[in-house]
Amino acid sequence: MAKEKKLVEAITSMEExxxxxxxxxxxxxxxxxxxxxxxxxxxxxxxxxxxxxxQKELDKRFKETGVENVYMxxxxxxxxxxxxxxxxxxxxxxxxxxxxxxxxELQERLxxxxxxxxxxxxxxxxxxxxxxxxxxxxxQWCSVVRxxxxxxxxxxxxxxxxxxxxxxxxxxxxxEARTVQMLNLYANFCEEVLAIPVVRGQKTEKEKFxxxxxxxxxxxxxxxxxxxxxxxxxxxxxxxAKAFGIQYTDKDNKLHYAxxxxxxxxxxxxxxxxxxxxxxxxxxxxxxxxPVQAMVIPIxxxxxxxxxxxxxxxxxxxxxxRIKIDDSDKTPGWKFSEQEMRGIPVRxxxxxxxxxxNKCVVVRRDTREKIEVSLDxxxxxxxxxxxxxxxxxxxxxxxxxxxxxxxxxNYEEFKDVAENKPGFIRAMxxxxxxxENKIKEDLSVTSRCMPFEDQERISEVCACCGKPAHKLVYWxxxx
Amino acid sequence: MAKEKKLVEAITSMEExxxxxxxxxxxxxxxxxxxxxxxxxxxxxxxxxxxxxxQKELDKRFKETGVENVYMxxxxxxxxxxxxxxxxxxxxxxxxxxxxxxxxELQERLxxxxxxxxxxxxxxxxxxxxxxxxxxxxxQWCSVVRxxxxxxxxxxxxxxxxxxxxxxxxxxxxxEARTVQMLNLYANFCEEVLAIPVVRGQKTEKEKFxxxxxxxxxxxxxxxxxxxxxxxxxxxxxxxAKAFGIQYTDKDNKLHYAxxxxxxxxxxxxxxxxxxxxxxxxxxxxxxxxPVQAMVIPIxxxxxxxxxxxxxxxxxxxxxxRIKIDDSDKTPGWKFSEQEMRGIPVRxxxxxxxxxxNKCVVVRRDTREKIEVSLDxxxxxxxxxxxxxxxxxxxxxxxxxxxxxxxxxNYEEFKDVAENKPGFIRAMxxxxxxxENKIKEDLSVTSRCMPFEDQERISEVCACCGKPAHKLVYWxxxx
Numbered sequence: 001m002a003k004e005k006k007l008v009e010a011i012t013s014m015e016e017x018x019x020x021x022x023x024x025x026x027x028x029x030x031x032x033x034x035x036x037x038x039x040x041x042x043x044x045x046x047x048x049x050x051x052x053x054x055q056k057e058l059d060k061r062f063k064e065t066g067v068e069n070v071y072m073x074x075x076x077x078x079x080x081x082x083x084x085x086x087x088x089x090x091x092x093x094x095x096x097x098x099x100x101x102x103x104x105e106l107q108e109r110l111x112x113x114x115x116x117x118x119x120x121x122x123x124x125x126x127x128x129x130x131x132x133x134x135x136x137x138x139x140q141w142c143s144v145v146r147x148x149x150x151x152x153x154x155x156x157x158x159x160x161x162x163x164x165x166x167x168x169x170x171x172x173x174x175x176e177a178r179t180v181q182m183l184n185l186y187a188n189f190c191e192e193v194l195a196i197p198v199v200r201g202q203k204t205e206k207e208k209f210x211x212x213x214x215x216x217x218x219x220x221x222x223x224x225x226x227x228x229x230x231x232x233x234x235x236x237x238x239x240x241a242k243a244f245g246i247q248y249t250d251k252d253n254k255l256h257y258a259x260x261x262x263x264x265x266x267x268x269x270x271x272x273x274x275x276x277x278x279x280x281x282x283x284x285x286x287x288x289x290x291p292v293q294a295m296v297i298p299i300x301x302x303x304x305x306x307x308x309x310x311x312x313x314x315x316x317x318x319x320x321x322r323i324k325i326d327d328s329d330k331t332p333g334w335k336f337s338e339q340e341m342r343g344i345p346v347r348x349x350x351x352x353x354x355x356x357x358n359k360c361v362v363v364r365r366d367t368r369e370k371i372e373v374s375l376d377x378x379x380x381x382x383x384x385x386x387x388x389x390x391x392x393x394x395x396x397x398x399x400x401x402x403x404x405x406x407x408x409x410n411y412e413e414f415k416d417v418a419e420n421k422p423g424f425i426r427a428m429x430x431x432x433x434x435x436e437n438k439i440k441e442d443l444s445v446t447s448r449c450m451p452f453e454d455q456e457r458i459s460e461v462c463a464c465c466g467k468p469a470h471k472l473v474y475w476x477x478x479x
Numbered sequence: 480m481a482k483e484k485k486l487v488e489a490i491t492s493m494e495e496x497x498x499x500x501x502x503x504x505x506x507x508x509x510x511x512x513x514x515x516x517x518x519x520x521x522x523x524x525x526x527x528x529x530x531x532x533x534q535k536e537l538d539k540r541f542k543e544t545g546v547e548n549v550y551m552x553x554x555x556x557x558x559x560x561x562x563x564x565x566x567x568x569x570x571x572x573x574x575x576x577x578x579x580x581x582x583x584e585l586q587e588r589l590x591x592x593x594x595x596x597x598x599x600x601x602x603x604x605x606x607x608x609x610x611x612x613x614x615x616x617x618x619q620w621c622s623v624v625r626x627x628x629x630x631x632x633x634x635x636x637x638x639x640x641x642x643x644x645x646x647x648x649x650x651x652x653x654x655e656a657r658t659v660q661m662l663n664l665y666a667n668f669c670e671e672v673l674a675i676p677v678v679r680g681q682k683t684e685k686e687k688f689x690x691x692x693x694x695x696x697x698x699x700x701x702x703x704x705x706x707x708x709x710x711x712x713x714x715x716x717x718x719x720a721k722a723f724g725i726q727y728t729d730k731d732n733k734l735h736y737a738x739x740x741x742x743x744x745x746x747x748x749x750x751x752x753x754x755x756x757x758x759x760x761x762x763x764x765x766x767x768x769x770p771v772q773a774m775v776i777p778i779x780x781x782x783x784x785x786x787x788x789x790x791x792x793x794x795x796x797x798x799x800x801r802i803k804i805d806d807s808d809k810t811p812g813w814k815f816s817e818q819e820m821r822g823i824p825v826r827x828x829x830x831x832x833x834x835x836x837n838k839c840v841v842v843r844r845d846t847r848e849k850i851e852v853s854l855d856x857x858x859x860x861x862x863x864x865x866x867x868x869x870x871x872x873x874x875x876x877x878x879x880x881x882x883x884x885x886x887x888x889n890y891e892e893f894k895d896v897a898e899n900k901p902g903f904i905r906a907m908x909x910x911x912x913x914x915e916n917k918i919k920e921d922l923s924v925t926s927r928c929m930p931f932e933d934q935e936r937i938s939e940v941c942a943c944c945g946k947p948a949h950k951l952v953y954w955x956x957x958x
Contacts, residue, residue: 036559036601037589040552045617048548069527073519074591074622074638075575080515096554097579098591101626101637102572110516112553112577112591122515138524142622143553147580158580159553 011341013280018224023153025274029283029342032153039151039158043267046342049291050270051161055141057193057289058163058265061185062139067165070138072119075110080118084243087117090210094146096158112145117211117236117262120166121244128258131170131250137178139165154271155228155479162266168246168258172237175259179235182263183216186231194269195286195394196220196276197401198230199424199474201449206433209262213237219448219474221401222275225422227448227476230272233263271479276397277366283343284365286393287321287386294362294382295339296325299332299351309355313348313378320383340365345389346382366393405474409459410466414475418443424476426454428469430462439464439475448474490820492759497703502632504753508762508821511632518630518637522746525821528770529749530640534620536672536768537642537744540664541618546644549617551598554589559597563722566596569689573626575637591624596690596715596741599645600723607737610649610729616657618644633750634707634958641745647725647737651716654738658714661742662695665710673748674765674873675699675755676880677709678903678953680928685912688741692716698927698953700880701754704901706927706955709751712742750958755876756845762822763844765872766800766865773841773861774818775804778811778830788834792827792857799862819844824868825861845872884953888938889945893954897922903955905933907948909941918943918954927953 010028012020026032031047043051059069075098082088095111113119124136141163151157165182169175183200190196198218208215212234220230238257241247246258277284287293294317298310310325317323326335332349339347349361355375362371362382366389373381404423408414417425418439425445429435439445450471462469489507491499505511510526522530538548554577561567574590592598603615620642630636644661648654662679669675677697687694691713699709717736720726725737756763766772773796777789789804796802805814811828818826828840834854841850841861845868852860883902887893896904897918904924908914918924929950941948 033602033606035552035598036556037552037554040554042552042602043550045547045549048550051550052548068524069531070524071522071527071530071622071640073514073516073521074624075516075519077515094581096577096581096589098575099578100576102574110575119514123512123521127512143550145553161550 026153067139078109087211096145114146125246134170136168160267164264167261179233179261183233187218193288197398201451204447209234227478228272231265236260282341285343287345287390292324293321294323294346295344296348297335303352408463414463418445424474427463428459429471429473430467430469435464445475505632546618557588566690575624593625604725613649615647639746643743646740658712658740662712666697672767676877680930683926688713696928706957707751710744715739761820764822766824766869771803772800773802773825774823775827776814782831893942897924903953906942907938908950908952909946909948914943
């Protein structure tokens with residue numbers, strides 16, 4: 001019993017200290033470990049398996065829209081990084097510099113890619129000659145490095161894994177359409193697979209990507225009411241094309257600059273999974289992304305026939321879900337704690353009495369509901385329960401999100417909400433960066449996005465300065 | 480016609496200049512492009528799709544043996560790299576050093592991983608406490624950097640993609656078994672999927688991995704008679720465990736050092752694919768690894784019904800193979816050249832006359848054989864033809880390899896073969912590194928491996944020095 005208590009006690013409760021709860025969960029669910037390289041994490045099997053499922057599902061959706069995968073070099077020469085002015089200003093302060101190769105000093109410093117726009121542009125400028133070469137819709141899966149000062153597993157690390165798509169188009173309209181298409185792809189992926197509801201919208205000038213004309217974003221709300229930017233899609237117009245000389249000849253043999261986009265999703269999204277769905281017993285994974293969807297835990301497994309029956313259940317269910325058995329010599333209670341900590345969507349308890357009654361007990365991780373299922377029906381019932389969990393998790397997350405959106409019509413209301421009510425703040429904004437800066441400095445709140453779908457005019461004036469305002473903005477404290 | 484000639488003319492013939500032929504093929508088959516970072520390559524969609532198929536197949540085979548994937552940091556602190564003496568000596572001269580993070584100089588230099596033994600050891604030393612924690616069978620897919628002076632696409636690049644498995648075991652026997660298991664997995668993968676026959680064996684002391692007790696290798700023979708090391712598996716004994724303090728307590732609570740292995744396969748294997756199977760028309764891909772297995776090329780596609788029928792063929796075959804259609808406005812001859820250059824295993828020609836006769840013509844890329852197939856039978860015949868190609872490609876490669884293995888009983892014979900007969904040289908070796916050095920200096924030939932399966936004693940004395948010899952060695956010029 002002492003040992004059983006240990007696993008649960010190891011976690012700080014969410015109410016007590018959300019940040020510590022998060023740190024406890026990533027460690028105790030064995031998602032990551034700290035490494036000897038400050039700010040870089042080790043992604044352990046349980047964490048990496050989630051990323052593999054994210055990759056598999058996103059990659060499939062990418063390819064359905066015509067994306068092709070490539071691989072670009074890990075290094076960017078300093079002169080290449082400097083070729084687009086806004087871009088280098090955004091990234092140069094936070095890159096890692098390679099100065100020596102083997103025993104020799106390099107003639108030119110190389111940075112470890114923080115993002116690969118410049119490499120793709122350098123590549124595209126030779127690849128693209130004619131309108132026949134367009135569009136190019138390339139993506140790569142890789143790691144990138146940004147020299148952050150404060151780091152937290154998944155949320156902000158000096159190295160992280162991601163995909164970065166980089167596309168080239170003949171027209172501004174095509175580029176805009178691809179930018180929106182990918183943002184919607186991310187949003188649908190989050191909602192359908194990760195059960196995370198998101199707000200889709202546009203970043204303000206202040207918050208957009210270095211070098212972009214427009215940045216679109218999906219913003220999710222964590223359990224503690226803070227926002228997490230979960231995926232972004234950038235329209236570069238022809239800015240990079242002009243900086244790098246990416247031109248094509250059209251059907252009439254006239255020369256044009258090309259239009260570009262980029263879009264990315266990172267291992268950060270695993271942080272969102274944890275903070276949207278987790279509870280005081282640990283991780284709670286939506287079935288569609290869970291590496292293991294069901295864990296069979298035999299009760300009194302030394303009794304005749306129990307393990308045989310449990311293995312038969314595993315074998316029958318392995319065609320309809322990702323299933324494992326825990327037949328170790330730990331106590332059932334300890335196994336329950338572990339399965340809960342790891343966020344496995346259901347456990348299937350099976351003991352001698354259950355076998356006598358030709359049934360098993362399916363326990364939902366999300367609600368802890370215990371469901372008796374006849375052993376004759378497991379192949380249909382277990383997938384049904386998993387689907388119900390998926391749906392309910394999304395609905396619960398959405399209800400939580402929707403009940404944490406607050407309208408602010410003036411600065412007093414804004415301040416009150418920012419200080420007392422965790423969540424998104426909806427407020428009108430005049431468009432002046434000075435107001436964004438004031439709100440950030442006074443209240444540690446940033447503009448998250450100008451939503452696409454929710455552009456209701458809740459007042460006629462900016463909630464900060466009182467001047468006329470036409471834009472509704474979602475604001476929030478953010479990770 | 481001028482344009483059609485261009486594609487074929489662009490390739491140097493293999494006989495004329497094999498190295499140039501190789502360079503031409505990687506460019507014209509659009510596998511890679513050169514980047515602005517010297518020695519780093521851009522892997523283009525046609526090349527990356529091959530790597531994705533390699534990953535998918537290898538990863539599946541890994542997981543069937545209990546491998547779990549993880550991700551370790553991209554950087555290694557200098558002090559960590561130095562912790563195992565032989566290892567640092569092997570790698571320090573060829574790593575890239577990060578000295579600055581953002582605007583600040585780092586207190587300790589970090590190298591970009593050339594391989595991750597030291598990171599895994601640092602991780603394992605905390606992770607492993609008890610015999611219950613063993614074995615650990617982890618792997619990662621990533622890129623690594625080695626500051627090579629001379630580079631060639633796929634074969635030797637400053638950055639390359641690979642997987643590196645790192646395992647920990649309780650006993651020397653378990654580590655040895657895993658080392659052999661993974662080598663056999665690589666060998667079977669090469670032979671069954673890539674249609675590349677390999678020699679399995681052990682590296683000599685001189686050629687083994689920095690820090691290993693034993694290195695096992697698979698060696699393949701290229702079309703030009705040079706060898707290519709295609710995958711390696713290392714048994715570290717408890718050497719790294721002692722250097723890093725990886726210890727576990729056994730059932731009797733006694734403390735032991737653990738035993739370790741590592742094993743890797745890289746994008747280099749794509750170079751082998753090209754040089755084993757390619758011909759003067761370009762790439763020839765074995766069906767099991769080909770991203771596109773069949774290309775439908777409509778003839779007189781503007782005639783009524785041709786494109787409809789061609790699309791119907793694509794649709795019917797898409798359930799049994801990876802198929803595409805080339806319905807661009809290029810001439811059929813140009814499309815044939817492109818399909819051949821890209822190594823697509825079969826093309827399916829379909830014109831008005833074929834349709835009239837309810838047939839199509841399947842043309843094998845490897846033999847150029849034209850096979851008339853009734854449109855009623857395509858779902859069974861096309862997969863049969865693909866399987867026949869797979870089998871025949873392996874048999875041809877094996878026949879070529881076997882006809883390029885030469886026995887040398889003394890130094891005169893050795894010299895004659897090395898200078899005049901491209902291929903593997905089988906010769907006895909006394910075990911003295913001086914003989915290996917002499918052979919390398921005089922003849923540019925290195926020991927490839929001491930074969931497991933072919934330890935025939937072809938003479939009693941070393942082919943170099945004439946002293947008694949018990950070991951048969953495969954020698955060769957190598958990439």
